[in-house]
Amino acid sequence: MMMMRSIRSSIFLIVSILISIGIVMIYSASAIYAYGNMGDSLYFLKRHLIYLAIGLVMMFMAMSFDIDRLKKLSKPIILLTIILLVLVLIPHVGKEISGAKRWFRLGPVNFQPSEFAKVAMIMYMADMISRKGTLMKTFFYGYLPAVTILGVIVGLILLEPDLGTAITISIITLILLFVGGLRVWHIAAFFLASLPALYLLLFRVPYRRKRIMIFLNPWADKRGTGFQIIQSFIALGSGGLFGVGLGQSRQKLFYLPASHTDFIFSIIGEELGFIGTASIVILFALFVWQGMKVAFNALGTFEKLLSLGIVSLIALEAIINIGVSAGALPTKGLPLPFISYGGSGLIFHMIAIGLLLNVAKTCETCL
Numbered sequence: 352m353m354m355m356r357s358i359r360s361s362i363f364l365i366v367s368i369l370i371s372i373g374i375v376m377i378y379s380a381s382a383i384y385a386y387g388n389m390g391d392s393l394y395f396l397k398r399h400l401i402y403l404a405i406g407l408v409m410m411f412m413a414m415s416f417d418i419d420r421l422k423k424l425s426k427p428i429i430l431l432t433i434i435l436l437v438l439v440l441i442p443h444v445g446k447e448i449s450g451a452k453r454w455f456r457l458g459p460v461n462f463q464p465s466e467f468a469k470v471a472m473i474m475y476m477a478d479m480i481s482r483k484g485t486l487m488k489t490f491f492y493g494y495l496p497a498v499t500i501l502g503v504i505v506g507l508i509l510l511e512p513d514l515g516t517a518i519t520i521s522i523i524t525l526i527l528l529f530v531g532g533l534r535v536w537h538i539a540a541f542f543l544a545s546l547p548a549l550y551l552l553l554f555r556v557p558y559r560r561k562r563i564m565i566f567l568n569p570w571a572d573k574r575g576t577g578f579q580i581i582q583s584f585i586a587l588g589s590g591g592l593f594g595v596g597l598g599q600s601r602q603k604l605f606y607l608p609a610s611h612t613d614f615i616f617s618i619i620g621e622e623l624g625f626i627g628t629a630s631i632v633i634l635f636a637l638f639v640w641q642g643m644k645v646a647f648n649a650l651g652t653f654e655k656l657l658s659l660g661i662v663s664l665i666a667l668e669a670i671i672n673i674g675v676s677a678g679a680l681p682t683k684g685l686p687l688p689f690i691s692y693g694g695s696g697l698i699f700h701m702i703a704i705g706l707l708l709n710v711a712k713t714c715e716t717c718l
Contacts, residue, residue, distance in 0.1 A: 358641050359711045365638045366689060366704055370403065372631070373615075373690035380603045380618045381611035381692065395611055395692055402460060402693030406701030413705025418713060421706075422653050425471075425478035429500065432471040435464035436507035453511045463695040465508050465516045470699050470706075472504060472520050473527070473660030480531030481652035487532040494537040497528055514552055514559065515683040519667060521545075526663050527656050566681035579614070582607040583676050587620040587628070594624030611692045613684055616676040628673075631690070635669045638662075645711045654710045661703045 378396045385394040439445035439452055446454040446461065454461040479497060480487055487493035501524050505517045525538055554560045561576050569577035569584075586602040589595060600621045603610045610618050620628045642662035649655040665688050672687040674680035686692070688700050 358644055359708055362638065362641050362645075362704070362708060362711070365634055365641065369631075369634055369638075369689035372619075373687075374399070374403075375597070376615055376619055376622075376690065377611050377692050379598050379600070379622065380615055383604060384610070387605075398460075399693040399697075402695075402697045403701075405460070406693075406698040409698060410701040410705035410708075413702045414709050414712075416706075416709060418654060418709060421474065422478050422481070425474045428471050429475040429504075432464065432468045433503060433507065436468065436504065439464050440507070440510055451511055451513065453513055461694060465511065465513055466695045466699045468504055468508065469516070469520055469523070469664055470661075470703055472501070472524055473657060473664065473703075475500065476524055476527045476531070477653050477656035477660060480527065480656055484652075485532065487528070488534055490537070493533060494541075497524070497533070498541060509552070515671070515685050519664070519671070519685065522667060523660055523663050527660050530659060531652075531656060562681050566678075569678070579608050580675075580678055580682060583614050583617040584678060586614075586617040587677065590621040590624040590627070592625050594620070594622045594627055597622050609684075612686055613672065613691065614676055615691050616673055616687055619690075620676075631687075632673070635666065635688075639666050642707060645707060649710050650713050654713060658707055658710045661707045664703065665700065 374396070377399050378393070381395040382392040385396075386392040391397075435455075439455060444455075445452045446456045448454065453463050453465060455464070456462075476497065483493060487497075501521065505521055508517045508520070525541070529535070529538055552559065553563060561572075565572055565576045565580065569580045571577060573581055582602055586600065586607055589601070595601075600610075600618050602621055603618055607614055607617060616628065616631065619631060623630075639662055642658065642665075646655050646658035646662060649658055668685050668688050671680060671683060671685050672691070675682055675685075686694075686696050689697070691697075
């Protein structure tokens with residue numbers, strides 16, 4: 352029991368440290384930009400704190416929610432997700448920004464249903480696999496229903512369009528299905544069948560094709576599409592071992608776009624150096640380590656898969672964000688969990704952590 356409490360405490364502490372780093376770095380990265388464009392250096396920080404406050408309330412609610420009741424609600428939740436993903440595509444219902452229809456405007460905050468879809472899919476797949484058991488190995492009772500639901504969710508998200516979130520949900524779902532007993536050849540068939548669609552989405556859509564080309568050679572368009580990643584390289588390279596000092600970044604001075612959101616890791620590297628970025632990586636590694644302890648020692652299949660899905664989601668998004676900032680992956684608009692400027696992503700990450708801590712409460716022993 353004491354070990355279980357220790358694991359819960361360590362997960363909460365790790366997330367708290369990441370959030371605290373995020374608060375400091377969001378202000379550092381956004382203050383000058385916010386003052387120049389909004390007339391208030393605290394503009395983004397204040398909004399982030401609103402999202403964080405909502406997220407904390409939702410996290411504590413998720414921590415105290417009955418797991419068995421949550422399992423029963425997985426079907427209504429996935430149905431609600433589909434409805435929201437349809438509604439956000441309707442003109443004058445969903446909010447359109449830069450040609451993308453991904454948001455609902457709810458007072459002072461924006462709600463992104465695709466973020467809700469990530470957690471909803473994890474819950475639904477965990478419930479489906481735990482209910483069907485060995486039937487997951489069959490085509491009609493295991494593979495087909497799972498792929499159908501995944502196809503509906505991913506298809507709606509692609510219409511927004513949001514390829515990054517669609518790929519993230521697909522990967523997490525396939526991880527859960529593999530662990531849940533789906534036959535390897537079913538997964539291989541799904542992957543092969545997806546290749547033509549993935550090719551069309553990446554190479555037949557001009558702006559995505561350009562991103563791939565720029566990823567391969569950013570200096571081919573150093574003042575255009577390659578500008579952002581080159582500035583990220585400069586930020587990371589300028590930091591050295593210890594950084595130029597907190598608040599002293601030059602790249603955030605209108606050089607590096609999205610410095611407080613998608614590329615906040617680059618600003619951390621510039622201001623806090625290799626020590627700062629390595630600390631972030633270590634914190635996420637510790638989170639995965641402790642989170643997997645919860646998954647391995649959870650009492651039921653639903654709880655195990657729910658924990659695995661949550662840990663995989665946080666880890667995958669961190670890997671993608673850091674990989675993009677370092678130029679190891681093509682540019683994709685995924686935030687760094689708990690650190691990037693808030694939004695519904697932060698809120699649902701907090702809900703996911705609440706669910707993970709909830710599952711940890713059910714562990715009799717966590718080794």
